[in-house]
Amino acid sequence: AQTVTQSQPEMSVQEAETVTLSCTYDTSESNYYLFWYKQPPSRQMILVIRQEAYKQQNATENRFSVNFQKAAKSFSLKISDSQLGDTAMYFCAFMKRSPNYGGATNKLIFGTGTLLAVQP
Amino acid sequence: EAGVTQFPSHSVIEKGQTVTLRCDPISGHDNLYWYRRVMGKEIKFLLHFVKESKQDESGMPNNRFLAERTGGTYSTLKVQPAELEDSGVYFCASSQLWEAGNTEAFFGQGTRLTVV
Numbered sequence: 001a002q003t004v005t006q007s008q009p010e011m012s013v014q015e016a017e018t019v020t021l022s023c024t025y026d027t028s029e030s031n032y033y034l035f036w037y038k039q040p041p042s043r044q045m046i047l048v049i050r051q052e053a054y055k056q057q058n059a060t061e062n063r064f065s066v067n068f069q070k071a072a073k074s075f076s077l078k079i080s081d082s083q084l085g086d087t088a089m090y091f092c093a094f095m096k097r098s099p100n101y102g103g104a105t106n107k108l109i110f111g112t113g114t115l116l117a118v119q120p
Numbered sequence: 121e122a123g124v125t126q127f128p129s130h131s132v133i134e135k136g137q138t139v140t141l142r143c144d145p146i147s148g149h150d151n152l153y154w155y156r157r158v159m160g161k162e163i164k165f166l167l168h169f170v171k172e173s174k175q176d177e178s179g180m181p182n183n184r185f186l187a188e189r190t191g192g193t194y195s196t197l198k199v200q201p202a203e204l205e206d207s208g209v210y211f212c213a214s215s216q217l218w219e220a221g222n223t224e225a226f227f228g229q230g231t232r233l234t235v236v
Contacts, residue, residue, distance in 0.1 A: 004162070033223055037227075042229065043209075043229045043230050044123070044227060044228065044229040044230075045211065045227040045230075046227070047224055047225075050223065050224070091163060095223065105165075105168045105175055105176035106151070106168075106215075106223070107153065107165040107168060107176065107179075108153075108155075108163075108165065108213075108225065109165070110155075110162045110163040110164070111162055112160070112161060112162045113162070113163075
């Protein structure tokens with residue numbers, strides 16, 4: 001079974017600074033996706049960034065980037081130039097890669113989350 | 121385009137009562153998922169619909185939980201009778217079928233259920 005571990009329950013960062021959220025996972029699968037989701041205080045969870053395991057290049061989305069270390073099963077999220085709007089709960093998630101038509105569920109396996117507070 | 125919507129946003133019920141949560145997915149999304157987060161813990165998968173069919177209900181805690189998806193559109197999750205340990209935030213998510221490789225699931229705001 002797959003597991004996702006986020007060892008930092010809470011973190012704090014000053015506005016405009018850089019912060020890194022850690023995530024490790026355990027799986028025997030070779031094809032999978034990794035995600036970071038963000039849940040602001042308004043509670044709707046949104047996708048921040050996605051990484052396909054077969055791609056060696058780390059994904060980036062504007063100020064958000066990941067450090068994907070497949071051998072170490074590590075998937076950290078770096079937020080550059082932190083903004084007040086980045087204050088949220090961040091969830092790391094794993095999904096086995098398989099098509100719908102194969103009868104697969106493609107469910108997400110989540111970590112426990114990291115609450116990030118950006119201070120002015 | 122409307123996102124995933126969930127009703128109600130918050131429900132407080134007494135132990136032993138029945139509660140029904142509703143999820144309206146994004147139009148055209150055949151995949152519909154229910155997840156639950158108990159306070160301080162990880163978000164856990166409950167079940168998955170493809171259109172109106174249950175693809176995977178391995179995460180359902182017990183037979184007090186019943187999920188339906190009428191005509192492959194909206195879905196309901198009923199808890200009957202509710203127990204204290206059912207308290208948590210229930211999330212619904214929807215996505216397109218994945219032949220095209222689109223993996224993004226869109227989440228609703230969640231229903232916070234408190235059983236007292």
